Amino acid sequence: xRDQLQPEESKRDSxxxxxxxxxxxxxxxxxxxxLKILLLEYHNTGLMALPGGFILANExxxxxxxxxxxxxxxxxxxxxxxxxxxxxxxxxxxxxxxAIMTAKGFTPPDNHWLLDRFISVGYxxxxxxxxxxxxxxxxxxxxxxxxxxxxxxxxxxxxxxxxKALDTLRTDLDRKLIGFNLLSETFTMADLQxxxxxxxxxxxxxxxxQRKMLSLGILERLDKQYSGGAHKAPFLYRFISNAK
Amino acid sequence: xRDQLQPEESKRDSxxxxxxxxxxxxxxxxxxxxLKILLLEYHNTGLMALPGGFILANExxxxxxxxxxxxxxxxxxxxxxxxxxxxxxxxxxxxxxxAIMTAKGFTPPDNHWLLDRFISVGYxxxxxxxxxxxxxxxxxxxxxxxxxxxxxxxxxxxxxxxxKALDTLRTDLDRKLIGFNLLSETFTMADLQxxxxxxxxxxxxxxxxQRKMLSLGILERLDKQYSGGAHKAPFLYRFISNAK
DNA sequence: TTATTATTGTATCAATTTGTTACAATAATA
DNA sequence: TATTATTGTAACAAATTGATACAATAATAA
Numbered sequence: 366x367r368d369q370l371q372p373e374e375s376k377r378d379s380x381x382x383x384x385x386x387x388x389x390x391x392x393x394x395x396x397x398x399x400l401k402i403l404l405l406e407y408h409n410t411g412l413m414a415l416p417g418g419f420i421l422a423n424e425x426x427x428x429x430x431x432x433x434x435x436x437x438x439x440x441x442x443x444x445x446x447x448x449x450x451x452x453x454x455x456x457x458x459x460x461x462x463x464a465i466m467t468a469k470g471f472t473p474p475d476n477h478w479l480l481d482r483f484i485s486v487g488y489x490x491x492x493x494x495x496x497x498x499x500x501x502x503x504x505x506x507x508x509x510x511x512x513x514x515x516x517x518x519x520x521x522x523x524x525x526x527x528x529k530a531l532d533t534l535r536t537d538l539d540r541k542l543i544g545f546n547l548l549s550e551t552f553t554m555a556d557l558q559x560x561x562x563x564x565x566x567x568x569x570x571x572x573x574x575q576r577k578m579l580s581l582g583i584l585e586r587l588d589k590q591y592s593g594g595a596h597k598a599p600f601l602y603r604f605i606s607n608a609k
Numbered sequence: 610x611r612d613q614l615q616p617e618e619s620k621r622d623s624x625x626x627x628x629x630x631x632x633x634x635x636x637x638x639x640x641x642x643x644l645k646i647l648l649l650e651y652h653n654t655g656l657m658a659l660p661g662g663f664i665l666a667n668e669x670x671x672x673x674x675x676x677x678x679x680x681x682x683x684x685x686x687x688x689x690x691x692x693x694x695x696x697x698x699x700x701x702x703x704x705x706x707x708a709i710m711t712a713k714g715f716t717p718p719d720n721h722w723l724l725d726r727f728i729s730v731g732y733x734x735x736x737x738x739x740x741x742x743x744x745x746x747x748x749x750x751x752x753x754x755x756x757x758x759x760x761x762x763x764x765x766x767x768x769x770x771x772x773k774a775l776d777t778l779r780t781d782l783d784r785k786l787i788g789f790n791l792l793s794e795t796f797t798m799a800d801l802q803x804x805x806x807x808x809x810x811x812x813x814x815x816x817x818x819q820r821k822m823l824s825l826g827i828l829e830r831l832d833k834q835y836s837g838g839a840h841k842a843p844f845l846y847r848f849i850s851n852a853k
Numbered sequence: 854t855t856a857t858t859a860t861t862g863t864a865t866c867a868a869t870t871t872g873t874t875a876c877a878a879t880a881a882t883a
Numbered sequence: 884t885a886t887t888a889t890t891g892t893a894a895c896a897a898a899t900t901g902a903t904a905c906a907a908t909a910a911t912a913a
Contacts, residue, residue: 383629383726383728384628384629385627385628385629385630386629386630386728420696420728422726423698424698425696425697425698425699426694426695426696426697426728427696427697429696447693447694449691450670450691450694450730451670452664452669452670452671452673452730453669453670453671454667454668454669455669482627482666484627484630484664484670486694486696536784540780553861554861554862555860555861570900570901570902571861572862572863572864572901572902572903573900573901573902575861575862575863576863576900577900590909592909592910593909593910594859594860594909594910595857595858595859595860595909595910595911595912596858596859596860596861596908596909596910597859597860597861597862597907597908597909597910598860598861598908598909598910599860599861599862600861600862797890798890798891799889799890814871814872814873815890816872816873816874816891816892816893817871817872817873819890819891819892820871820892821871834880836880836881837880837881838880838881838888838889839880839881839882839883839886839887839888839889840879840880840881840887840888840889840890841878841879841880841881841888841889841890841891842879842880842881842889842890843889843890843891844890844891
């Protein structure tokens with residue numbers, strides 16, 4: 366079962382979950398030279414939100430994040446990282462959540478646990494866009510990819526969470542060599558360069574980029590050649606995590 | 610008042626504080642070419658711990674961390690940063706806390722909130738060693754500086770928290786130019802180099818280090834000269850945060 | 854079949870940065 | 884006044900990065 370928060374459960378108190386603590390995930394994908402993130406759309410509210418969830422009382426925090434990720438994408442072996450904890454009082458506004466629940470035909474009491482202050486642990490994930498199968502949760506009617514460059518208005522402070530995730534991704538890109546997680550198993554050097562250019566939002570010099578990537582010793586060149594364009598066929602590469 | 614957790618309060622339930630959530634701080638100082646951290650020592654238990662605390666229901670998370678810092682060091686304008694959330698089930702072990710409370714003459718019931726699972730937000734702080742005045746909290750009888758290189762055994766997973774904080778400090782040192790927070794207002798280039806060498810645990814070339822630091826444009830050279838050694842007097846420098 | 858085209862892989866050289874050595878300047882001590 | 888250890892910076896080498904050039908080539912068009 367990929368969806369833990371059933372409508373019936375939303376009427377219970379927080380039993381089973383740690384109270385006051387949540388997880389929000391910024392799930393990045395890359396498609397057609399665009400960075401995308403997964404968003405949920407709530408019925409009849411016009412509110413869009415990051416996939417989130419709660420932590421079971423007997424569950425490791427990081428496992429909870431993986432569970433949320435799996436529930437929304439069907440993917441289980443994914444690059445996932447904490448990046449910040451959002452704990453300002455200002456982010457606590459019960460109005461959107463009440464609207465969501467009301468739209469689902471449930472009128473919560475004012476002291477319902479979902480309307481309390483939440484502190485949220487932010488995670489970002491990098492997934493292979495072609496492998497993820499977005500699935501909505503019980504409170505939303507859709508779950509899909511949106512261009513990071515033109516996001517719709519988001520619930521609460523989710524826009525800031527996305528911005529902070531993007532900042533972290535940018536600074537981690539070179540330090541941790543994680544970009545490959547956004548590509549499919551094999552890719553061309555041009556694919557990789559377009560990914561870097563999109564994430565960093567700047568043009569990179571082709572020659573220097575190739576030289577740097579190859580010098581890192583983390584790419585395996587496959588003899589296979591890609592074919593498709595009216596020009597010289599590029600090599601395909603595969604990421605090798607020999608460091609581990 | 611610099612100490613929020615009075616003995617009487619420890620008998621109450623978590624009212625006033627967010628349940629299940631804590632803050633642990635790794636407070637770095639630098640003295641005599643050694644990195645130090647602040648540790649609390651609990652009476653009659655042989656247990657040492659990082660300064661920690663809880664979040665008030667109407668308090669921003671980051672403000673709570675500043676409050677803890679102020680309560681333990683008397684310092685209020687300090688470099689402070691989140692670095693990780695520790696949320697594994699394995700870290701949850703009520704034995705040490707029960708020992709601490711028992712040693713204080715209080716026998717908690719098994720369901721006391723302080724014996725429940727906690728998820729802890731880790732912060733690290735950089736302070737001017739000469740300005741901090743360590744003050745114990747109500748459950749500990751001492752609070753003092755310990756060499757990072759030879760720490761005593763620590764409570765629960767605090768050793769891992771320290772290690773993660775140190776890792777973060779090392780990677781942040783060049784990216785965020787934060788080392789100055791560990792020095793006094795003015796310092797010599799040699800002071801700065803010794804600090805870097807200690808944090809990074811490696812020798813740096815004097816000439817290159819000076820050239821790099823000066824090229825960053827974040828140091829103001831003071832005409833004053835330091836005097837003390839039987840040799841040429843070095844310039845003093847001050848950090849200028851012109852970037853803001 | 855052959856020329857055209859856009860792209861690829863890599864070489865080359867310049868510009869910049871970093872690593873290393875050297876040395877004059879100098880503040881306290883002998 | 885000479886000695887000493889350290890400082891500030893210059894000078895040069897090595898390495899890295901930036902920019903340009905060009906042959907190789909896979910599909911398309913002539």
